[in-house]
Amino acid sequence: MSRPPLAGEETGAVDTAAPAPPGLWRNRDFNLLWTGQCLSDLGGAMADLALPLLVLQQTGSPTRAGVVGTAGLITTLVCRLPAGVLADRFDRRRLMIVCDLLRLAVYALLGWAVLKGAAGLPVILVVVIAGAAATAVFSTAEHASVRSLVRPDQLAFAVARNEARTYGTSLAGPPLGGLLFGLGRSLPFLGNALSFLVSLVAVRCIGRPLQQPRAEPAAPVGASTAEGLRFLLGHPFLRALLVIAAPLNMAFTGMIFAMTLALRRAGVAPVTVGLAGTVFALGGLLGAFAAPALQRRLRLPVLITLLCWTTAALMAVSTLLSGTVLAAVPLAAAVFLGPTANAALFGHQAAVTPDHLQGRVVSGVLLAAGSAAALAPALAGALLSRWPPAPAMLVFPALVLLAALTATFSKGIRTMPT
Template sequence: MSRPPLAEETTGAADTGPPPGLWRNRDFNLLWTGQSLSDLGGAMVDLALPLLVLQQTGSPTRAGVVGTAGLVTTLVCRLPAGVLADRYDRRRLMIACDALRIAVYALLGWAVLSGAAGLPVILAVVIAGAAATAVFSTAEHASVRSLVRPDQLASAVARNEARTYGVSLAGPPLGGLLFGLGRFLPFLGNAVSFVVSLVAVCWIRRPLQQPREEVAAPVGASTAEGLRFLLGHPFLRALLAIAAPLNMAFTGMIFAMTLALRRAGVAPVLVGLAGAIFALGGLLGAFAAPALQRRLRLPVLITLLCWATAALMAVSTLLSGSVLAAVPLAAAVFLGPTANATLFGHQAAVTPDHLQGRVVSGVLLAAGSAAALAPVLAGALLSHWRPGPAMLVFPALVVVAAVTATFSKGIRTMSP
């Protein structure tokens, strides 16, 4: 039997002492743990897939095609995923997505083991897995609001940020190790991680959405309703104007820094160390996010974070070509989780439950599209200018976000 809505339960317990912290929230911890493991499996596969295609075909181009197919599928599925997450039972939707991912990655593992993993099979698995992940992640984002108290939303987003950066540190080395032991192992491990995710979702007791009383509108009208709300709300408009340039700047800056270090003759091991420093900065920033949020008003916090990030990225461009450039950039990455936790926590608070999926999908589509363009932009800039001047484009993008945060009414009127 489903438990009562969280707001009612915490209201009834108001006189019995302080409410339980996020780490004692059974249902949120189940969702978080299941997704930590499935994200780890995904990070292993992200490394193993291009290695597999290279071994199978000897073509870097075909390896790139596989990666692009997954990215394009994710972007194409974002808006439909939001409609699905608002229209259907989110628990059943996530269970169906996990079941599909278990099947396709177990199939790929078997195909690799039996020598039948040709490029068409790999592409089919990547496209099906990316579509399922787009739907699952949108439903997961939309469900958090139903699992935690309003005052815990930002902390919950920060926990998810820590998960992302932790996985980016652990996943690729583990994927490389398993691929070396047996090429099928990363894909089988990914299938097992989705089994854990499915079980965790099944064990969640609370409903993941409020009851739906209205008859669902047609898909086109439903999508338009979500976009109207997203573009019509002052804070959500500001969120779009901040999240897109920030995502493009971080992705482009890290990509450009990696290329600049290699062109300067920096040893690959040091380039890899710089990448680890970036991920570690993000992980530490995710743990620090709740403390920073308690000390500053939300509008001040967002504005300060944006301007500080622009300054740190600018300093990093002055050191381009040296591994020391990773230090100020890692400090900028350290601030990223606090910005995300504050912005997306407030997004969850101001968006009605029946629109959560569509609003989240719209924001993720904008941010994801901007991030997808960043490597192309970075490569084009570095092919025409020296690294320092070329990389200044990315702190300039953060300045756009900082100006929006400074003057936007939607940001200035934010309240806890």
């Protein structure tokens, strides 16, 4: 489908004397969206740490704290496909504003309830479920909107910027959330509500449309969902993306979870275990900054294949060091390579998917990857209960091996244009 030209793009003959179009850092609309989501993600990371602490303090039950976390994950997975339909059916800007309003309201309500001593488990569950549903819709609409805000040659770099945002907030959010919770139990939740207000204002200030005009009336929900899935499964590259993204996400989640359990079993102090988690996130953050340079130097098929095989090897090395802090080093190196793969794959996905299908295709990919990752902690726990850490954790590099074989032999990857 055609796309309206961005500011600085030529629609006629090429003028070799014209100045180069502005870079991504000078793209006002993308930077508004990115900055708003930086603060929103930071608020979410603060609340994610504070919620189980609040439940433990209120009930004294780790099981109930786990139920709250599981409720959020299940809600996100259930809402993924409907979120894609909504992102393609309605105005994406208005949809994101409504989601921010809902999240602002429920987390402000939770902060107020904590202040009044009325934040029981039912209130917390309602807030978590409503917030997770709104976040699933918002994130899908945001993914689908990026294609309308940046030039085609900037798509992969925009995804890399978003990866850096994710890893950066995962580094800063939990310590800040813990600090605020110590100062006042309501502060992380009120801070999260404030972050959604900032996100709302940023989205409202974006000047460009976040989707192309819809010339045809929307199909019924069932037919609309089926149309997106048919396109996703019928496109060679997108089929390969599913087979690569799902095992990669599952392997990373499972390795990090299993590494944490193995370190605790070996008697490593909790503060050192936490430091290992920081190393993982720092590896991803540095990898996100390096992603544009790696993408410029390697063709996409070579890049994806190299990253998958390298990640499988690094994870295998990490299993040999399981139970020691040194195991975090090769795993951090593997996480370092992840943002480049995500940027290349999801940037290309945005380029090959028509705008009117972006939401449904993105939601399908995120559903597949998220479902696999959600199973990883349970799989890691079951494996570690049966075998020693090293052989148990070899399952996860084996999953990455599946992704590497797909990247090597899949026609959808080998025929990717530069």
